[in-house]
Amino acid sequence: MRKSRSTFRITGLSLASVLLAAGLSTGAAGPASAQTSAVRMDYTCTTSAGPTVALTVWVVGGLPDDGAGPNSVSYSSYSYIDVDLDLRELRPALPVGSGVRLDGDSTATLDAHLTGPDGTRTTRAAFTLAPTWITDTRSAAVRARGAFPAQYLNTPGAYDLHVDDLALTLRPERADGTPLGTITASCSHDPAQNDVVGTIQSQAAHFDRPIRPDALRVVSATPTSVTLAWDARSWWNPTAGYNVYLDGGHVVFATEKQTTITGLTPDTQHRAKVVTVDVRNSWSNPSEGLIFTLPRA
Template sequence: MRQHGGTQRPGEKCFAGGVLVALLLSLLPWQALAADRGAWAAYVNYVVGDSVTYGGKGYDCRQPHQSLPGWEPPNVPALWLEKTGSVDVQAPTAPTGLTAPSKTANSVSLTWNGSTDNVGVTGYEVFANGGASAVATTPGATSVTVSGLTANMTYTFTVKARDAAGNRSAASSAFSVTTNPPSTDTQAPTAPASLRSTGTTSTSVSLAWNASSDNQGVTGYEVFTNGGSTAAATTTGATSVTVSGLSANTSYSFTVKARDAAGNRSAASAALSVKTQTAPVGEVPSKILVGYWHNFDNGSGFIRLRNVSPKWDVINVSFAEPTSGATGGTIGFTPYNSSEADFKADVAYLQSQGKKVIISIGGANGQVRLETATARTNFVNSMGAIIEKYGFDGMDIDFEGHSLSLDAGDADFKNPRTPVVTNLISAIRALRDRFGAKFLLTMAPETFFVQLGYAFYGGSCISCDNRAGAYLPVIYAVRDILSWLQVQDYNSGPIIGLDDQYHTMGNADFHVAMTDMLLAGFPVGKNPNNVFPALRPDQVAIGLPANNNAGGGYTAPAEVQKAVNALVKGIPVGSYTLRSNVANNKGFRGLMSWSVNWDAFANYEFTNSHRPYLDSLK
């Protein structure tokens, strides 16, 4: 089992470069999933365990590779093994009853009757005017609104159904509809009145106002700060909003405008000046660098805790680990290469410098399964004692491997019933109650346990690994006390994003797609009735390896910053379209890295590159 971020403990064999990456690819837990990638296509990254169809036959991937023309499965038996059993090559039936219940000058709402399939329909694709590329897709819903159309223009739509094996149905019967003429509504809404502040923190201001009126109807509001032309926050009709990502002890001037369906904007409301609160002593900055500090030496070099780079805001001491087996619940921690007195002094020293020091639990070697109430009690008592003994500011949940999984049929992430999940939730809340509101709670799951839950959810997907998405019920249950989530965007297989495309680690596209899922929310298991809600932007950080030695998926600083620019400034990366609101994403928390030690090993490339960049975003 791999270590968090590719660490090795003393005595383990250390692999270099591509050999390490290949080994990680062969051992990652998602390999057991045998992901069904549908019809084989060129220029796709395939990994061991992927299944494809080609020429009416099924194939399993034998080696990770990017496909090229001429590498069709029958041509390269070294890469693909033909399945000997049955393969799903039956396409769904064509959708029927395509119609448009409503339309505007720039959009058409479509509905249709669902298709049937021998295994199951997984989604639909909508095409316009005979085009080869879908203008809209759904994860299973039989309705969609196609927007961005031209007024008074006739469009001919068709719909195709698809299944998990990638089979597409024949197109539905074509349906033609003409968008409405250009709107004649030129009357703007009235300006919002009585803009007021309903609360402040050191980084946010909550605002409310009286509703505007309009001859056709108000569709939303836009909030502007300091006379800017780009909205800092928007609503779809609500007359209140919280603007986050602000600086402490700073005055801001706010105005609000109303808009209607024709795009008319009202005059601005009267300006309101509000000052944010002074930051409490020791408060975590709005933009942070989080680094894991090794409580062991794996070849990256030992650093005394007090000697970590001052550019880190939060230091995660890794790891506290079980002392009584994975299911006993008792956790222990002994400082490496340090006396207890010196380690306590180092923690206090960093805290005196305004840093936060957190104890991280688990890692790949530290499997923790709280299967019983006794294990839960042991966990709470032992972790509480460790936190009190060393004066840690909080705890980080870094459960990997088989620590979290879902029982068969546990399909509702909002109401989980699997003991290892419910006991962990209870234990986290008990420790938070014990240490109070300033106690930091963070989590560092792998993409397998979070974003993979969009395509496959372990409790409801019979053919999936029961660990897929298993962090989701924990995150949801403690989201009110969660300081931030720092998903490991590394040592990951290709993951399906909200665009229903696979994204591969090591570039800006991957970080944008994975982070956008957390900022926008997503239907779990592609079930539109089971949506994991978006986290606040200040609850989201991106996890990265400090360099190539630290793990698979290293991303150069320039690519990382391209990703953050896309999220918080709206500067596009490739063809991916954000689902989250750029104006709200300014509160994005920052970057996490495995690790402090590997950063120092690489002459501080990570901290020297990203510290000034994050400071520029404040």
């Protein structure tokens, strides 16, 4: 006889009581903020420039909080895992001289695997580098933002996120925009090193919430502003509006599926997300993050 999976259903209004019963605090009817965890990785990189590079990387994961409790998701829903990189000591791969610039033309990929109750699955995150001027590769920190593809953690249980190999494609340029060629690097770490960014708990539960927005996109951008748009549809109750977040902080409540954010800094990288709010103040899970870079002044 087939054994049926035991699940329970939580509505938006009963979620707060579940959190309290679990000993977790809850505020308004909004979703829990993503829990940040990090691991330091020491990579040895083979570069197209010739020398071998010792690279220190902080891998910072924004693990989803889509269930009842930190770093939890429903087994029946997809989830997004954000990940950022803080790369240090890019020497001697870069021809620094009087200083070079790296920006979104430079990219990276990070291999990873999830180990859980259904075995091991591999995944890969793609990154774009934030605009960075480098004058000293010893002290300069190059940052990049990315995300793993949507994950369905179909079997309830704990899933550990392990970091694997890193690949870089760097396209440095001079201050006047003159390109300095392309440098690639293939990086591996000591397999004995701790490589777990964090653990995600897949729960045998359904969470009845408004449908999360999707297709978040940039409509237009200036050096100090950006106009975002997204797609969304209503749930059981009519939609009241949308909370828009930039780099984890709330910036605006929009009543339409589009908004303009002003007062930003030129030549900076950001991650935006949107949450649907219905007329009963139930909140959806956050949309997939959108990473964008504003133009130079």
